[in-house]
Amino acid sequence: MGCRKGKDENKPKVGRFRCKKCGAASKNKGHLCKPKKIKKEDVDGE
Numbered sequence: 043m044g045c046r047k048g049k050d051e052n053k054p055k056v057g058r059f060r061c062k063k064c065g066a067a068s069k070n071k072g073h074l075c076k077p078k079k080i081k082k083e084d085v086d087g088e
């Protein structure tokens with residue numbers, strides 16, 4: 043599966059994933075090229 047090029051597939055929430063390369067968020071890490079689990083500190087302060 044290719045990268046989503048920065049387009050969020052799902053809202054970025056704790057326990058979901060964000061692509062380290064393009065910044066897209068998804069709940070399915072298989073949809074991202076460089077998935078990184080979103081932690082609480084990643085969504086706080088937005």
Ligand SMILES: [Zn+2]
Pocket residue numbers: 045046047048061062063064065066074075076
């Ligand atoms: Zn990506």
